[in-house]
Amino acid sequence: MKQTRLIMPTPDLSPEAIPTTHADLEALDRRDLAWYVDKGLQVAIFIGGISAIVFVLGIFVFITKEGISFVTGRFDLVEFFTSPRWLPTSNSNPTYGALALIVGTASVTGMAMLVAIPFSLGAAIYIGEFATGRTREILKVLVELLAAIPSVVWGFIGLSIMNSLIIDLFNVPIGLNILNAGLILGLMAAPIMTTIAEDALKAVPDEYRQAAEAMGATRWQVIRRVVLPAAKNGLVAAVLLGVGRGFGETMAVLMATGHSIQIPDSLFDSVRALTATIAAELGETAVGSDHYGALFTLGIFLFLVTFIINLTADLVVRGIRKK
Amino acid sequence: MNTLNRITLFLLLLLPLSGCGGGSDGPSRVVLENKGSDTLVNVAQAWAEAYRGINPNVAIAVTGGGSGTGIAALINGTVDIANSSRSIKDSEIDQVRAAGAEPVEYIVGFDALAVYVHGDNPLTSISFDQLAEIYGEGGTYENWADLDIEVPGCQGQEIIRVSRQNNSGTYAYFQEAVLGATRDFKLGSRDMHGSKDVVDLVENTACAIGYSGLAYATDHVKMLDIATVSDSSAVMPSVESAIDGSYPIARPLFMYTRGEPTGATKEYLDWILSEEGQCIILEKGYAPVRQVSCGA
Numbered sequence: 267m268k269q270t271r272l273i274m275p276t277p278d279l280s281p282e283a284i285p286t287t288h289a290d291l292e293a294l295d296r297r298d299l300a301w302y303v304d305k306g307l308q309v310a311i312f313i314g315g316i317s318a319i320v321f322v323l324g325i326f327v328f329i330t331k332e333g334i335s336f337v338t339g340r341f342d343l344v345e346f347f348t349s350p351r352w353l354p355t356s357n358s359n360p361t362y363g364a365l366a367l368i369v370g371t372a373s374v375t376g377m378a379m380l381v382a383i384p385f386s387l388g389a390a391i392y393i394g395e396f397a398t399g400r401t402r403e404i405l406k407v408l409v410e411l412l413a414a415i416p417s418v419v420w421g422f423i424g425l426s427i428m429n430s431l432i433i434d435l436f437n438v439p440i441g442l443n444i445l446n447a448g449l450i451l452g453l454m455a456a457p458i459m460t461t462i463a464e465d466a467l468k469a470v471p472d473e474y475r476q477a478a479e480a481m482g483a484t485r486w487q488v489i490r491r492v493v494l495p496a497a498k499n500g501l502v503a504a505v506l507l508g509v510g511r512g513f514g515e516t517m518a519v520l521m522a523t524g525h526s527i528q529i530p531d532s533l534f535d536s537v538r539a540l541t542a543t544i545a546a547e548l549g550e551t552a553v554g555s556d557h558y559g560a561l562f563t564l565g566i567f568l569f570l571v572t573f574i575i576n577l578t579a580d581l582v583v584r585g586i587r588k589k
Numbered sequence: 590m591n592t593l594n595r596i597t598l599f600l601l602l603l604l605p606l607s608g609c610g611g612g613s614d615g616p617s618r619v620v621l622e623n624k625g626s627d628t629l630v631n632v633a634q635a636w637a638e639a640y641r642g643i644n645p646n647v648a649i650a651v652t653g654g655g656s657g658t659g660i661a662a663l664i665n666g667t668v669d670i671a672n673s674s675r676s677i678k679d680s681e682i683d684q685v686r687a688a689g690a691e692p693v694e695y696i697v698g699f700d701a702l703a704v705y706v707h708g709d710n711p712l713t714s715i716s717f718d719q720l721a722e723i724y725g726e727g728g729t730y731e732n733w734a735d736l737d738i739e740v741p742g743c744q745g746q747e748i749i750r751v752s753r754q755n756n757s758g759t760y761a762y763f764q765e766a767v768l769g770a771t772r773d774f775k776l777g778s779r780d781m782h783g784s785k786d787v788v789d790l791v792e793n794t795a796c797a798i799g800y801s802g803l804a805y806a807t808d809h810v811k812m813l814d815i816a817t818v819s820d821s822s823a824v825m826p827s828v829e830s831a832i833d834g835s836y837p838i839a840r841p842l843f844m845y846t847r848g849e850p851t852g853a854t855k856e857y858l859d860w861i862l863s864e865e866g867q868c869i870i871l872e873k874g875y876a877p878v879r880q881v882s883c884g885a
Contacts (some may be wrong), residue, residue: 351776355755357764358771366776425786431791434727439747439796442779520782528777537781544756546782557756 311538317384329565336559346563352527352543354557362560364567366527370537371531374519375512377448378455382508386456387501390463395489406464414456417517424522425451438534442524443450445533450522451515455508462507466500467493499585506579508573619853623658625651625672628700628758629842633672636861639869643860647853655836663845664688669854672699673844674758690847697861699876700723700840701761701803701831703812705791709741710798714814714823717767723798724763726773733796742795751787751799752778759784763800766838784874800838802829802848803876830878842875 351365432441524536814823868883
């Protein structure tokens with residue numbers, strides 16, 4: 267009601283015109299079409315604003331509900347985190363060790379970051395600090411275009427092109443491995459990391475650069491000694507969001523890792539990721555079975571890990587904004 | 590104005606729907622319940638869809654749930670046709686009889702698994718024992734040298750095992766037929782998500798060996814002849830050897846009815862076993878009950 271008053275026509279402020287009775291107030295409160303549109307939009311925007319929170323909570327409640335019977339029943343914490351034996355459909359002795367899956371996800375994400383960090387930071391520095399005019403605009407569009415390639419297409423590239431390429435180049439028995447998936451995931455994570463890193467560089471005030479240049483610093487010195495340290499938090503956040511992206515990616519890693527349960531001892535070993543395991547197995551699992559619950563437990567674990575990573579990234583970004 | 594237009598459009602879209610709804614109330618409409626095996630569910634659905642074009646007065650409601658579910662429904666009399674990827678057990682036959690009917694079995698196709706290797710692999714046949722040493726837990730074969738061969742283009746001569754995700758019917762059948770019911774797969778195989786993915790990977794990987802449906806074969810991979818024991822003669826995987834039962838890793842796919850089928854059920858089963866119906870099962874990656882010639 268208060269907000270509605272604000273958009274009322276200029277009020278007559280003479281003493282006798284100030285509404286005192288309820289009837290006077292009613293008369294002022296004109297509920298025409300504009301008022302309803304205004305109210306409607308207010309509600310719609312409010313729902314839009316809180317929907318993200320509602321959905322995240324809803325999803326968390328759902329996966330917890332599905333996984334809880336396993337967590338409280340068959341679940342063995344030590345087995346889950348220390349055994350690489352993921353054999354949920356064994357007839358003789360089903361085991362639910364997720365260690366190989368966790369190591370798989372971590373190793374692929376680690377490889378992806380090795381690829382994506384130099385690429386995306388380099389691209390961000392070039393776009394933000396060196397490129398001007400058309401070059402800059404074209405580069406920005408191209409980087410964003412890279413983010414638009416669907417993950418199944420990346421996975422297909424990994425499966426059909428990179429597999430043979432890695433076999434030929436490195437003389438290894440199979441090309442579906444950490445290197446393959448890491449390269450692909452790195453390229454997938456790079457665009458978002460570049461965009462965020464570039465924003466962080468842009469947030470560094472120009473006065474810093476001008477001051478440094480006035481003192482005779484070269485372009486490289488300005489970037490290395492002044493801009494990068496000042497943008498440090500944003501750059502860390504960019505990397506963390508890239509890590510979150512890597513952890514959560516499913517389709518491409520399902521296709522490019524080889525989907526093989528083992529603890530890798532080289533870059534050329536096939537691995538299996540947490541996400542890919544859920545994607546591959548959930549569809550044909552009997553609802554309510556131990557296997558079903560175990561997959562949801564993997565989901566809870568993944569949710570918590572990505573949630574913590576994203577939260578950390580967010581807090582780090584907030585850190586720079588406050589300064 | 591805009592809103593009005595939308596409402597009009599919406600009503601216009603509803604018109605044909607209501608027309609359609611009226612038509613289906615015709616007196617001759619029959620609904621057949623078809624339930625069971627998840628292995629067969631895709632084929633059953635394809636049959637049901639195609640049959641709509643053949644006989645629009647018969648609607649077939651297909652549900653999966655597993656072979657056991659289908660046969661249980663047959664015992665309870667809630668389905669017209671039960672799908673199963675295993676033959677009905679004696680105890681189940683007795684139960685159907687107790688309910689006052691004789692189960693009638695139809696073999697509607699075969700699920701034959703071929704063992705694939707890369708086109709350059711010199712191996713031509715393999716036995717169950719060797720497969721178990723490669724795939725089974727505790728099996729000792731890790732290199733192609735263990736099979737006394739050298740695979741050209743394969744670095745390190747390591748055997749790259751290609752398998753399926755652990756809840757696929759193909760995985761379970763291969764395990765049961767080759768490893769035995771209680772022996773697990775050796776961990777570390779590349780577990781593909783589809784029959785075609787297995788063949789694709791084997792095609793591109795010199796060191797690989799994999800199992801998948803016969804119908805997924807391409808010109809670039811090699812199918813091995815299979816022997817049940819090392820010294821017996823190996824059988825080439827083909828639709829013929831699957832049909833005559835000489836190929837050891839093919840399982841028949843069944844449909845069961847309560848008593849001799851009549852009317853719409855009989856017509857439907859006859860159509861499934863016809864050239865047209867059998868072409869559909871072939872298209873879905875399984876072996877038909879006999880040789881059929883399907884246009885491309």
